[in-house]
Amino acid sequence: MPTVDVHTHLYPPLYTSLLRSRTTVPYIFPSPTAGDRLVILPGEDTSSPTRGRPIAPSYHSISHKLSFMSRHGIDISVLSLANPWLDWLPPAEAGSVAREVNDDMDATCGQHPGKLFFFATLPLSASVEEIVAETRRVARLKYCRGVILGTSGLGNGLDDARLDGVWQALAEENLVVFLHPHYGLPGEVYGPRAGEYGHVLPLALGFPLETTIAVTRMLLSGVFERFERLQVLLAHSGGTLPFLAGRIESCILHDGHLSKEGKIEGRRKVWDVLRKNIYLDAVIYGEPGLKAAIDVSGSDRLMFGTDHPFFPPLGEDEDEEWLSVKLNSQAVQSALGGDKAHVEAVMGGNAVKILRLS
Numbered sequence: 210m211p212t213v214d215v216h217t218h219l220y221p222p223l224y225t226s227l228l229r230s231r232t233t234v235p236y237i238f239p240s241p242t243a244g245d246r247l248v249i250l251p252g253e254d255t256s257s258p259t260r261g262r263p264i265a266p267s268y269h270s271i272s273h274k275l276s277f278m279s280r281h282g283i284d285i286s287v288l289s290l291a292n293p294w295l296d297w298l299p300p301a302e303a304g305s306v307a308r309e310v311n312d313d314m315d316a317t318c319g320q321h322p323g324k325l326f327f328f329a330t331l332p333l334s335a336s337v338e339e340i341v342a343e344t345r346r347v348a349r350l351k352y353c354r355g356v357i358l359g360t361s362g363l364g365n366g367l368d369d370a371r372l373d374g375v376w377q378a379l380a381e382e383n384l385v386v387f388l389h390p391h392y393g394l395p396g397e398v399y400g401p402r403a404g405e406y407g408h409v410l411p412l413a414l415g416f417p418l419e420t421t422i423a424v425t426r427m428l429l430s431g432v433f434e435r436f437e438r439l440q441v442l443l444a445h446s447g448g449t450l451p452f453l454a455g456r457i458e459s460c461i462l463h464d465g466h467l468s469k470e471g472k473i474e475g476r477r478k479v480w481d482v483l484r485k486n487i488y489l490d491a492v493i494y495g496e497p498g499l500k501a502a503i504d505v506s507g508s509d510r511l512m513f514g515t516d517h518p519f520f521p522p523l524g525e526d527e528d529e530e531w532l533s534v535k536l537n538s539q540a541v542q543s544a545l546g547g548d549k550a551h552v553e554a555v556m557g558g559n560a561v562k563i564l565r566l567s
């Protein structure tokens with residue numbers, strides 16, 4: 210059974226050259242003292258010459274991706290453009306850049322047939338018609354198996370009824386939506402000492418809560434009732450959704466406003482959506498989180514991932530085994546009690562089946 214990485218990003222050269230031409234987030238800035246720096250997260254945009262992070266070759270080089278794969282025993286990777294995707298592009302440019310980026314990803318995968326597949330990127334700042342057209346178009350690209358989507362939607366989040374045409378196209382084309390965070394929580398929640406704590410608060414907590422809120426808004430607005438075939442792969446084992454599903458369901462059942470509006474009768478339970486519409490990656494770095502993911506969605510809906518090129522070893526040597534990868538694969542082993550068949554399914558078999566990778 211192959212090992213498959215469903216959560217692995219790339220900033221292709223075409224994209225990094227766009228970032229080099231910018232001075233507002235997201236951008237790449239040539240620091241006079243610290244080399245080229247990638248500044249993508251809202252909190253990273255300070256005046257420090259060491260703001261953001263160094264942009265190592267692993268961020269954009271396909272040969273680095275391939276050697277990372279062979280070093281970690283990964284047979285197949287499902288690539289996705291890294292955040293913040295194309296969310297920031299002027300509407301008039303978004304459609305053509307999306308076509309270029311998606312064609313480029315497809316061609317890259319085509320150079321390594323059977324080894325690389327990809328989640329396409331949608332031009333979210335363009336019109337709904339253009340987004341739907343790109344959805345229909347990427348479904349015909351040979352190596353495309355879904356789309357990666359942030360939480361902002363068309364600007365008002367994923368409970369925006371204007372997205373219905375997009376959900377419909379994605380469901381009809383059998384494209385999995387890989388839902389991934391980027392924007393985190395408002396900076397104030399981290400307090401005045403946030404700068405002392407590096408990226409820990411936004412990445413460990415802001416990202417997962419952003420995902421949880423986004424998918425809960427989809428649940429509350431009836432997306433999964435209207436599009437019963439829609440399949441969504443949640444990054445980072447669903448943020449905190451597996452842990453909070455019971456509380457979300459109970460808050461719905463006890464909400465006087467929803468009851469008065471007749472929104473409780475006839476809805477699908479959170480548990481039902483989790484078992485039929487939600488896939489989870491196994492990027493949570495520990496056994497308890499993974500057990501919660503297995504409990505709510507089933508181990509047949511869980512797929513291994515690495516989050517490469519993020520979370521490299523802190524030393525100079527990126528060629529060593531990555532601790533972040535080891536933590537995720539150890540968690541799969543221990544959460545499943547070493548059950549060989551289930552471990553193989555999570556490490557690759559599920560992805561082969563779900564994403565049609567054979």
Ligand code: 5CU
Binds near residue numbers: 249250520
């Ligand atoms: O380290 C980070 O900032 C990130 C990021 O931006 N995107 C991601 O997928 N993981 C970590």
